[in-house]
Amino acid sequence: MKRQIPMMIVLILGLLFVAHVFIPSKLSADYLDWFMKWTKVIGPFAIVLGVFSLVLVHYNKIKRKAPNWGYSIVTLAALVITTAVGFIWGIQEGTPYMWIFKNFNVPLGATMFSLLAFYIASAAYKAFRARSIEATVLLVAAIIVMLGRVSIGQAITHWIPDITEWILNVPNLAAKRGIALGVGLGMTATSLKIMLGIERSYLGGKD
Amino acid sequence: MKFSESMQKLDRRYIYIVLAIAVILPLVFPIGFKTYSTTPVEDLYRHIDAIAGRDDMAIIMDFTHDPGVMPELYPMDLAILRHCFERNIKVFTISFLPQGAAIIQLALSEVKEDYPDIEANIDYCNFGFKPWGLKLPIMLGMGDDIAKAVETNSEGLKLENLPIMQDIKNYDNIQVVVEISGSSMGQFWVTYARAKFGVDVAVGLTAVMAADVYPLLQTGQFIGSLGGLKGAAEYEQLVDIFAMNGQEFSKKKARNMKWVEQAYKNIPEKARLYKYNKARIGMDAQAIVHVLIILFIILGNIGYFLEQREQKKKYMK
Numbered sequence: 001m002k003r004q005i006p007m008m009i010v011l012i013l014g015l016l017f018v019a020h021v022f023i024p025s026k027l028s029a030d031y032l033d034w035f036m037k038w039t040k041v042i043g044p045f046a047i048v049l050g051v052f053s054l055v056l057v058h059y060n061k062i063k064r065k066a067p068n069w070g071y072s073i074v075t076l077a078a079l080v081i082t083t084a085v086g087f088i089w090g091i092q093e094g095t096p097y098m099w100i101f102k103n104f105n106v107p108l109g110a111t112m113f114s115l116l117a118f119y120i121a122s123a124a125y126k127a128f129r130a131r132s133i134e135a136t137v138l139l140v141a142a143i144i145v146m147l148g149r150v151s152i153g154q155a156i157t158h159w160i161p162d163i164t165e166w167i168l169n170v171p172n173l174a175a176k177r178g179i180a181l182g183v184g185l186g187m188t189a190t191s192l193k194i195m196l197g198i199e200r201s202y203l204g205g206k207d
Numbered sequence: 208m209k210f211s212e213s214m215q216k217l218d219r220r221y222i223y224i225v226l227a228i229a230v231i232l233p234l235v236f237p238i239g240f241k242t243y244s245t246t247p248v249e250d251l252y253r254h255i256d257a258i259a260g261r262d263d264m265a266i267i268m269d270f271t272h273d274p275g276v277m278p279e280l281y282p283m284d285l286a287i288l289r290h291c292f293e294r295n296i297k298v299f300t301i302s303f304l305p306q307g308a309a310i311i312q313l314a315l316s317e318v319k320e321d322y323p324d325i326e327a328n329i330d331y332c333n334f335g336f337k338p339w340g341l342k343l344p345i346m347l348g349m350g351d352d353i354a355k356a357v358e359t360n361s362e363g364l365k366l367e368n369l370p371i372m373q374d375i376k377n378y379d380n381i382q383v384v385v386e387i388s389g390s391s392m393g394q395f396w397v398t399y400a401r402a403k404f405g406v407d408v409a410v411g412l413t414a415v416m417a418a419d420v421y422p423l424l425q426t427g428q429f430i431g432s433l434g435g436l437k438g439a440a441e442y443e444q445l446v447d448i449f450a451m452n453g454q455e456f457s458k459k460k461a462r463n464m465k466w467v468e469q470a471y472k473n474i475p476e477k478a479r480l481y482k483y484n485k486a487r488i489g490m491d492a493q494a495i496v497h498v499l500i501i502l503f504i505i506l507g508n509i510g511y512f513l514e515q516r517e518q519k520k521k522y523m524k
Contacts, residue, residue, distance in 0.1 A: 036348055043341045043344075044338050046338070047338055047340075092312060093313070101274075101306070101313075108274070109274030110275065110277060110278055117226065117230070118223050118226055121223070121226045121496075121499070121500055122219045124500045124507065125217065125219075125503040125504070126219070128504050129508060129511050139504060139508075147501065149435075149497070150493055150494035150498075151243060151490070151494055152240070152494050152497070154241070155241075168421055169425070173422050176418070176422050
């Protein structure tokens with residue numbers, strides 16, 4: 001029963017959604033309305049669950065003095081302080097919450113993302129090698145697109161941005177569409193497998 | 208150690224130093240490279256501009272992005288908001304990420320400084336943060352009734368009582384949803400809002416994501432896109448040369464660099480503020496870094512082929 005009831009729920013709701021999409025009617029619209037209300041109630045619980053899980057994981061790390069447990073203190077302190085200042089002074093511009101956001105969150109986030117440029121530069125020098133014809137084609141395409149996406153490309157010749165657009169609009173588009181079709185078919189097949197109870201990993205563990 | 212070998216084993220810290228200099232110098236001393244506009248950016252600008260001055264139409268800006276991608280996406284946020292405020296276009300802002308809600312606050316307050324007549328809940332309305340789990344009911348619900356689906360704005364006020372909502376009911380009154388994110392969030396809007404209700408969708412993305420949207424641009428599922436800092440720089444320029452000059456958009460003019468240079472001379476002082484030129488200044492650094500990376504690729508390959516040749520010689524002996 002522990003497995004059958006969730007599987008029944010998945011099958012019934014799955015069929016109802018397929019019906020909702022393909023059979024437009026008042027009943028179908030009412031069903032969506034009913035579903036929306038339920039989702040609005042259930043959705044925010046995910047946040048409570050997320051916070052609870054975060055606190056539990058880091059509390060245990062601190063308790064066990066696991067490797068790098070000091071970072072867990074920082075995480076929990078950030079969670080408590082940000083939440084507290086948000087509740088006390090609000091989250092509008094000019095509040096301590098926005099001060100934390102501007103002076104911690106923004107520079108830290110930007111720092112993490114900007115590291116990417118250094119890794120790409122290092123990889124460009126150390127790893128991008130014309131070892132085969134395919135790799136050479138990739139390298140040439142990358143060089144053209146990199147030049148075509150900045151004004152230097154246009155300054156050299158208008159052909160560079162034109163070729164860049166062609167690369168993005170023809171070979172890139174064809175490859176992306178092929179991948180998207182494959183992913184779409186895969187998702188449909190997986191959804192059917194879940195609805196029919198063939199794929200059960202979402203139920204977790206064993207009986 | 209031979210030259211080819213030393214090239215191959217170059218300490219990556221030297222690469223990092225050269226790159227850091229290449230990024231910092233153009234930011235401190237802007238070069239002023241020209242910005243050439245492209246079709247996906249022009250299409251979005253024209254689409255938004257088409258509802259200038261109308262009370263019964265608005266755009267939705269979804270800021271589902273975090274501070275990590277702000278250097279690329281924040282100039283887009285500012286440029287689109289500035290376009291809307293300058294041309295009297297109603298705008299709704301929303302985010303399904305908590306950090307996105309703070310970015311909305313930041314962007315609105317920065318642009319509002321220069322538009323004191325623009326009022327919250329009359330000219331724009333910030334829906335604020337809505338939990339990720341509610342994105343589906345909100346996206347679908349707005350097709351019937353925006354006020355019912357979103358319920359309250361960021362200040363907790365009921366949407367149905369706000370003046371901005373007087374002539375705006377559902378997606379029929381939305382010209383375009385602009386999703387600004389470093390993820391494939393835009394495709395959710397296509398799947399749920401466009402497929403079911405026909406609302407137009409456009410995206411602002413990080414450069415690494417930009418290539419992904421071409422299939423959707425070709426089919427018209429995205430009516431426009433801003434790809435990375437370049438897309439932001441192009442939009443900044445279009446706002447300057449058209450909206451700030453009180454001019455209607457013209458593709459021919461946008462691509463005539465002599466006309467663009469002339470238009471720049473007439474823009475008001477507030478358009479010259481650093482915050483409205485961030486993307487174009489950033490593009491100077493990006494242009495230099497692109498050339499540098501190309502040089503790294505070429506140098507790395509020269510070292511590789513020299514080493515290969517030496518190994519071959521050794522083997523022949």
